[in-house]
Amino acid sequence: MTADLLQRASGVRLAVFDVDGVLTDGKLYFLPDGGEFKTFNTLDGHGIKMLIASGVRTAIISGRKSAVVERRAQNLGIQHLFQGREDKLVVLDQLLAELGLGYEQVAYLGDDLPDLPVIRRVGLGMAVANADAFVRQHAHGVTQARGGEGAAREFCELILRAQGNLEAAQSAYL
Template sequence: MANAYGGPVRLVLFDVDGVLTDGTLHIGAEGEVIKSFNAKDGVAVALLKAHGIRCGIVSGKASAALDYRVRQLKLDLAVTGCHDKLAAYADLKRELGLNDEQIVFVGDDVIDLPVMQQVSLSYAPADAHALVRNRATHVTRANGGQGVAREVAEHLLQLGGLDLEDAYAPLLAEWCCHDAQQ
């Protein structure tokens, strides 16, 4: 099956801490940061990409662990150490020639609100800050770091007219071609 997704979304941007992780930072004596990511979210990236939807992160923090995960998942875009997410969003939108209706943002904390209010479709994890949950278009059942991206990917593809069988068909038929990392 070719890309059967019929929705307008062409890019999904994720915050990292509190969305792709539970927000916990493990910091060693030498200052190295260790983050725990959920394998379900790696499949979500492969799923979205299989339907022609780019994936990226916009994170307030930068770390070697995050850089490794970005490379592992072959994310299309990564903005890290970003304190003005709205400016980063505007730059990405302009560089990619996209409009607000074509971009989804997933955030969990108040720093994410300006971008979430700009896009037409936004998601927040179940344990996001109350202001973020109240302003998000959708709130996931999953908490941050517990498969939020997977839930967003499936919901988004269903909004685009696919049932779960059709959504996963490209991955199941050609898993090796998508080089999915969990």
């Protein structure tokens, strides 16, 4: 974790996540009846809950639409959910106007080309370890963990650490 990443994370007031390939392993599972399912990592989920408890707002912006994602967002307490939106920067613009925040106060975690305009624009734009190589090249930082395997937890803990809240979040369980 570099000093630059910690500096960028110190002012974050909104953390935004992509879903497929970030909160999941990126695989799409389709059932014979046309339904689908996704698997989520509980470590990632608890990281998001700790981030919310520290006062950082959270959002999901996903190009796909899924009832499973809606349920996961509700379970975690994620405040803002946008699905079926490839135009992620447009969505973020609208959300920032609503919340009265600037790009420098946003952290984003993504994995593929549709995430790149947001990654390049926000104060802290990160990619997961198994993200597209071009996306990793243009991100401020890359997680050690792969999408769906703890990358979101790592991202959340970076923000918590930079804001001096990680130790308190962890020690609450001692």
